Amino acid sequence: MCPISEHADNCLLCKAKRPGWFCNLSPQALAEYDAMSSHVMLPMGSILFTEGQPARSVSVVCEGRVKLTRSSRDGKTLLVKIAKPGDVLGLSAALAKTPYEVTAQAIEHAQIKTFQQSDFLHFIQRHVEGSLHAAESISKEYRSVLSDACRLALSSSIAGRVAHLLLELAVEGGTDMNAQPEIHLPFTHEDLASMLGSSRESVTRVLNNFRRTGVISIKGTRLKILRKDALEILL
Amino acid sequence: MCPISEHADNCLLCKAKRPGWFCNLSPQALAEYDAMSSHVMLPMGSILFTEGQPARSVSVVCEGRVKLTRSSRDGKTLLVKIAKPGDVLGLSAALAKTPYEVTAQAIEHAQIKTFQQSDFLHFIQRHVEGSLHAAESISKEYRSVLSDACRLALSSSIAGRVAHLLLELAVEGGTDMNAQPEIHLPFTHEDLASMLGSSRESVTRVLNNFRRTGVISIKGTRLKILRKDALEILL
DNA sequence: ATGCAATTGTGATGTGCGTCACAGTTGCAT
DNA sequence: ATGCAACTGTGACGCACATCACAATTGCAT
Numbered sequence: 001m002c003p004i005s006e007h008a009d010n011c012l013l014c015k016a017k018r019p020g021w022f023c024n025l026s027p028q029a030l031a032e033y034d035a036m037s038s039h040v041m042l043p044m045g046s047i048l049f050t051e052g053q054p055a056r057s058v059s060v061v062c063e064g065r066v067k068l069t070r071s072s073r074d075g076k077t078l079l080v081k082i083a084k085p086g087d088v089l090g091l092s093a094a095l096a097k098t099p100y101e102v103t104a105q106a107i108e109h110a111q112i113k114t115f116q117q118s119d120f121l122h123f124i125q126r127h128v129e130g131s132l133h134a135a136e137s138i139s140k141e142y143r144s145v146l147s148d149a150c151r152l153a154l155s156s157s158i159a160g161r162v163a164h165l166l167l168e169l170a171v172e173g174g175t176d177m178n179a180q181p182e183i184h185l186p187f188t189h190e191d192l193a194s195m196l197g198s199s200r201e202s203v204t205r206v207l208n209n210f211r212r213t214g215v216i217s218i219k220g221t222r223l224k225i226l227r228k229d230a231l232e233i234l235l
Numbered sequence: 236m237c238p239i240s241e242h243a244d245n246c247l248l249c250k251a252k253r254p255g256w257f258c259n260l261s262p263q264a265l266a267e268y269d270a271m272s273s274h275v276m277l278p279m280g281s282i283l284f285t286e287g288q289p290a291r292s293v294s295v296v297c298e299g300r301v302k303l304t305r306s307s308r309d310g311k312t313l314l315v316k317i318a319k320p321g322d323v324l325g326l327s328a329a330l331a332k333t334p335y336e337v338t339a340q341a342i343e344h345a346q347i348k349t350f351q352q353s354d355f356l357h358f359i360q361r362h363v364e365g366s367l368h369a370a371e372s373i374s375k376e377y378r379s380v381l382s383d384a385c386r387l388a389l390s391s392s393i394a395g396r397v398a399h400l401l402l403e404l405a406v407e408g409g410t411d412m413n414a415q416p417e418i419h420l421p422f423t424h425e426d427l428a429s430m431l432g433s434s435r436e437s438v439t440r441v442l443n444n445f446r447r448t449g450v451i452s453i454k455g456t457r458l459k460i461l462r463k464d465a466l467e468i469l470l
Numbered sequence: 471a472t473g474c475a476a477t478t479g480t481g482a483t484g485t486g487c488g489t490c491a492c493a494g495t496t497g498c499a500t
Numbered sequence: 501a502t503g504c505a506a507c508t509g510t511g512a513c514g515c516a517c518a519t520c521a522c523a524a525t526t527g528c529a530t
Contacts (some may be wrong), residue, residue, distance in 0.1 A: 070381070072389040073470055080381065095367075096374035101381055124370075128363045132330075135359075135370035139331040142377040145384055146305070146315065146336055152387035153432030154307035156518080158487070188507065197388030199488055204508060235308055391488080393517070423477065434518055439478060 029127045036119045042066075042106040048089065051103045055093035058120040061085050064110025065186075068102045069194075079194040080145070082107070082186075092138050094120060152197050155235060161196045162206045163231035166216070170225055182224045264362045271354045277301075277341040283324065286338045290328035293355040296320050299345025300421075303337045304429075314429040315380070317342070317421075327373050329355060387432050390470060396431045397441045398466035401451070405460055417459045 040059075042048060048059065051070055066083040080102050083089060093100045094117045115123075124130035147168065155161045170181040187195075189203045196203065210216045215230045216223055225231065275294075277283060283294065286305055301318040315337050318324060328335045329352045350358075359365035382403065390396045405416040422430075424438040431438065445451045450465045451458055460466065 070385050070389075072385070076389045076391075078385050078388045080384075092374040092377050095370045096378060098378065101378050125363060125367065128360060128366055131363055131366040131370055132360065135330045135366055135373065138370065138373050138377050139327040142327050142373050142380060143331060143333065143336055145377060145380045149315075149380055149384040149387060150305050150307070150313050152384060153313045154305075154311045156311075156486090190507080200508085201489080201510085202487060205487090205510080208509075391516090425477080435478085436480085436519080437517060440480080440517095443479075 026127075026129070029129065033123060033130075036123065037113045037115050040112050040114050042110040042112060044106055044109045046106050048104040048106065048112070049100045051100055053100050055090055055098070055100050056117050057114045058091055058094050058117055059089045059112040059114040061087050061089065062111040062113055064106055064108040066110055066112075067105050067107045069105070070102050077194050078197065079191055080148075081141075088137055090117070091134060092141065093117075095134060095138065148195070157234070158196065158198050158202045159206050159209070160234045161198065162192070162203065162210070163234040165192070165196060166223070166225060167228070167231055167235075177228070180224055180226055181228075182222055185218075185221055185223045261362075261364070264364065268358060268365075271358065272348045272350050275347050275349050277345040277347060279341055279344045281341050283339040283341065283347070284335045286335055288335050290325055290333070290335050291352050292349045293326055293329050293352055294324045294347040294349040296322050296324065297346040297348055299341055299343040301345055301347075302340050302342045304340070305337050312429050313432065314426055315383075316376075323372055325352070326369060327376065328352075330369060330373065383430070392469070393431065393433050393437045394441050394444070395469045396433065397427070397438065397445075398469040400427070400431060401458070401460060402463070402466055402470075412463070415459055415461055416463075417457055420453075420456055420458045 039062075042064070044064075048066065049055070049057075061083050062085055064085075066087075066089065068080040068083060068089075069077050070080055071077045081087075083104070089104050089112070090100060092098075124134055151161050151164045151168075155164055166183065169183050169185070171177060173181065173183050175181040175183070189207070190200045193200045193203045207216070207218070210231075211218060213230070215227045216225055218224075274297075277299065279299075283301065284290070284292075296318050298320055301322075301324065303315040303318060303324075304312050305315055306312045316322075318339070324339050324347070325335060327333075359369055386396050386399045386403075390399055401418065404418050404420070406412060408416065408418050410416040410418070424442070425435045428435045428438045442451070442453070445466075446453060448465070450462045451460055453459075
């Protein structure tokens with residue numbers, strides 16, 4: 001049973017540990033919501049949608065991670081976000097009634113719950129709670145992308161951008177920022193470079209520099225920030 | 236009289252030529268909306284709010300332009316957007332219930348319509364049309380900032396970024412893209428540099444280069460794109 | 471006109487980092 | 501074990517651009 005409202009325990013949103021998304025609806029709205037959704041499996045590597053495509057669906061990630069990217073003509077790619085369970089895909093396209101603005105690719109075996117865009121829009125037109133959730137969601141996306149833009153524009157040095165990103169990931173990760181936060185970094189240097197608008201080699205060098213100077217430590221996919229202050233002065 | 240719904244002609248939103256924002260509401264909702272708003276004059280240069288401040292209001296620009304910026308510790312500034320009549324300020328802060336994420340400063344004598352944040356939130360909780368409008372608005376902001384981020388991350392050369400920005404401004408300006416679009420450019424090179432994460436001198440050089448090679452022409456604040464193709468290959 | 475501030479133009483200089491090239495490493499599949 | 505692919509590490513090199521310094525132009529106030 002979902003801890004928030006009283007619907008059955010087959011709600012993948014609740015299993016997804018981020019029940020905020022349309023789970024605390026009135027039972028009646030919830031029933032409607034469940035009825036119009038369909039459940040889709042995405043094998044690893046499969047592409048859910050591509051930037052520029054007309055948007056026809058809205059989806060919620062239930063399991064696995066989905067990479068959102070945007071590419072330029074000459075093959076460079078910006079990694080916009082790694083969507084995790086509870087994140088919504090295709091929302092801004094639906095609300096602004098425009099084509100998808102990013103490409104979504106499952107980087108793990110993933111499960112999603114999807115809605116026909118028209119059904120979704122119709123739903124939020126009839127349930128304020130729904131449209132408020134939607135508005136709140138993209139607000140957060142907006143802020144996150146704005147931070148990205150600032151990182152790209154304002155930290156001139158690559159070291160600064162890496163520092164900024166690490167601190168942001170640490171806050172987001174929710175570990176205690178006053179101690180030495182530990183981050184789960186499921187990214188290759190290539191990925192990081194793609195988030196930072198930089199090159200793989202530069203990221204490698206900066207990270208090693210940080211490690212050698214005792215600012216961070218890395219064990220496999222766990223990264224620990226040893227000297228937060230050192231990162232902060234680089235911003 | 237507002238051409239869209241039947242409220243009195245003192246609606247500054249309608250005068251603001253962007254009546255989409257909460258003007259096509261039911262007459263009853265509209266009355267409520269008008270009642271809770273207050274009208275504020277902003278002298279040129281005055282600051283409406285500052286990044287990091289707790290957000291207490293939502294405003295709609297009626298006249299004049301408002302500069303939205305975000306700064307880094309060392310004094311660099313990213314120009315996020317120039318808000319024009321019809322644009323909304325403080326919306327994402329209200330919806331995400333977070334502090335203001337940018338600083339808003341009137342760069343001309345401006346008039347705005349403002350709401351207490353709590354009033355505004357209460358209003359959209361009771362009127363779906365309102366929350367849908369809100370959702371649509373930040374969706375557009377989101378897409379715009381995403382484009383900015385891409386420009387910053389993907390176009391390695393400054394020339395590429397300038398080209399990208401000019402084309403974007405041209406599309407936004409709504410002139411015929413098949414001919415030679417003319418853009419109103421009310422920005423100093425300093426402003427442009429601040430949007431592009433670059434330096435004033437570089438912008439000057441690129442712009443002059445474009446001019447000398449017959450790609451653009453500039454007369455005062457009007458810029459005409461003579462060879463769109465030349466700009467496009469720089470992306 | 472005349473002065474002053476803001477904006478724009480342009481050279482010279484140094485450097486950060488993108489790019490290329492290749493060498494280690496890791497980890498997964500069989 | 502063994503091979504292969506993906507990832508990481510590191511040197512060398514060159515150039516685009518930030519920075520500095522100052523000159524020229526514009527525009528606005530009086």
